[in-house]
Amino acid sequence: MARVGELQSVTTLIFHHEIHRLPPPSSGVIPVLMYGTRPPGRGTCCIGGPVRAEVRRLGAPVSRAGFDLLTIAMAITAADTFVDKAEADDGWARVLRLSIPIADPDLWNPAVPLLQKALHFLSGDIWDITLLPDGPRQLPSQRRGNITVMAGHDCVSLFSGGMDSGIGALDLIALGRRPLLISHSYRGDSEKQILIRNQLPVNLSRFAAVAHPISGLGTQSDVQMRTRSFNFLAYGTLVGATLAQLRVAGPPVDLFVPENGLIALNPPMTRRRIGALSTRTTHPHFLGLFQKVLSIVGLPVKVVNPYALKTKGEMLNECLDRASLSQLVSDTVSCGKWKRAHVQCGKCVPCIIRRASFHAAGMTDDTEYGKGQDLSSVMNDGKARDDLMAMILASRGLPHVDAARWILQAGPLPYGRQARDDLIAVATRGMKEVQKYLASLNLL
Template sequence: MINYYFHNDPSKLPDYSEDCHPVQLYKTHDYDKTKHSKASRSLLEKVRKLGVPIDADAIDLVTIASAVTAADSFELRQKAADAWSRQMHLHIPVKDENLWTLLSDKLVSLLNFLTGDQWKFTFFQSTMELPKPINSNNAKKICNSLKGLNSVCLFSGGLDSAVGAIDILNAKSKYKPLLVSHTYKGDGEKQRAIKSLLKSDFAELSYSIYPSLMEPLKGKTDISMRGRSFNFLAMAVLGIIALRNANDGSTIDTIIVPENGYISINPPLTRRRIGSHSTRTTHPFFLNKLEDLLRDAGFHVKFVNPYQFKTKGEMLAECKDQVAIAKAIPLSVSCSHWHRRNIQCGYCVPCLIRRASVHHANFKKDAPYENHNIKPIIKEYKKRDDIQSVQAAIIRLNKSKDYRGWLRQSGNLPSDPIIREKLESTIERGLAEVESFLKAATV
């Protein structure tokens, strides 16, 4: 089991060894790239620029989430015994050591489900000074922009989050959101372009983690990034705390997670994809477990997915501002390989579902793809796995019609039979969209 040690003060970090990886968090001290890896260097400054005080428990949460994201990035799955499930022991400084030690088993259970790894946590007392709001005209302006808002909405720059933001801000909605977004290299410009299509006033909190390996270890980082959603949701919780403090301690609690129901459930296409090989970012079971953990930690929030029973194609077709979403489609990013080449591949599962949704909703203009014509991909050994997996699922389910059994393979589900029936119908319609697209593409 690899030990990851985190601290904002580099003098408190151990030296690197084969089973000990030191990571410096935040930008409170100078950084020596020859001795330590790093993560979340700019995050505290982003928090300070909100212009409102942020509680210690929220800082603890994002510190834990930053550590999880860093370890998830640094530890290559190919080094694991089964080339997937890793074993990681994280040592993390927090203000409330007793609370998080008490909750560590729940945290482990949550992350094991999310990433398919074996996590272990040791918490110790943080000596870091809490970030204080910046007293500047710009910070005051940002603080004022938080007043009157009543929710947080995740905004990733993907197609689903574009629909979510447009439906809320370009139509009559009870929600007045703070948009929380994570930026990767190349994402920021696209996110800003989509935000320019939004018609109502909103505030935003854009942040980055940017885990970076120390110089002696420079090389590949893990691209599966199963743990990043925990960080995204932790920042959304911090956003809720900012809204409460800016609005005189109000009971704001809603975090909107716009995700189509097919991807939310993400049923495994083949037997070898059962388990965490299929992402569980917004799976209802994961969000329910996270809500429980946060409640025990003193946070009272609720996650709301307005599109839990919609396919991606239905989200596009029913978007409340068709002009805006037509402009947003070419600007949005869905690809799982995007960060390798800064262009969407066109053949991974997220790309196939995206392209199927655009086809279903009859939009003519999509984003550029590295492989616009996917028919030749079938002959390429290194690229064809996702398409073949989708085809195998279509053939199997067209024959068996066992969508209920397929749904159960995605993991624990809500006990309500009506909700289960709706989820079953959603994944059936979602797969049908992909089948229709593949037929049109003559694959």
């Protein structure tokens, strides 16, 4: 990897929570008001205004290191949003230099090299992060009004409104756990999350926040958000570390990341999807790097994907509360294009894997899909069948592919033979679910 700035253009983002401490905008430099509600002026940006208010609603003193992680995550989200990948020299890998004031940089500086490595794996960009003192500190907790109740919860679980996160919550409840649900409350998503949360068999608290980046640059922001899972995990870590502080003692708080093994690994369905269309948001290698960062700074949170070795169909079939699952599963959202029209398209890769999981579990799929409801019709539409064709080609090639080499294209696997074999096996089983589903539609 080239050193930052070597033969590449660099975009510098300078953050501060006090307006007068921000530099004026200039070529290649973006001033960003941290936890601001609007950009201070033309050529500047802001991020995180609603988040700080949600943190105050936790009604408990939050972890200092956890709040610093949140501040770092806000800065990463800002860079990912305000710097369009099209501006990169190669149209994809940006060179991003971030200057971020936090409360305790001495604690966090040893973790910066690993943090940059994790972000590079996640987004493909080159990250150069400098942590400075005098950063924002969390305000006193809100004591009245609408408080997020933390009492009675023993873990946290990411809750997107998707099928996997819904099953994750149901399984934890059935096992006697009480997860505090963590959500990105994007417009449209929040309503779905509340709908599904209200159908769970017990009442669970939900921490829901949105970074709300606002640009004053007069240019288009990057909507891909390759680092969105870092932000999601930062929310969960902050709440988990705060839960840990409420205990007298005990093991780290579990942060559950419910994601089926095929989607977590996300191996490319075709060669051209290795980069742009193969995200790494919950890849086990990234989650492992994130856990190491938490360990370096002493945050008492353990990241766990309980479904890393299960397919989506197996998650459906083995859910511990089938009665509740049948009530809420059709309301869950798996679609990768949901945010465009708030209707699941039925024809993107996540939708096809979702539909295949119902077929594998022998369950009726009552989900309302959009124009992709009939996949046979999608095949006749040259403009709409790209994802479907990729899944068909991958399914046809499945018997002949070197599974280990295929999965390694998405990222490193564990060194241990058994762990590697287990991950290869779950990806293969997941694709076989897709293969059987497409065959049932006479599309193979």
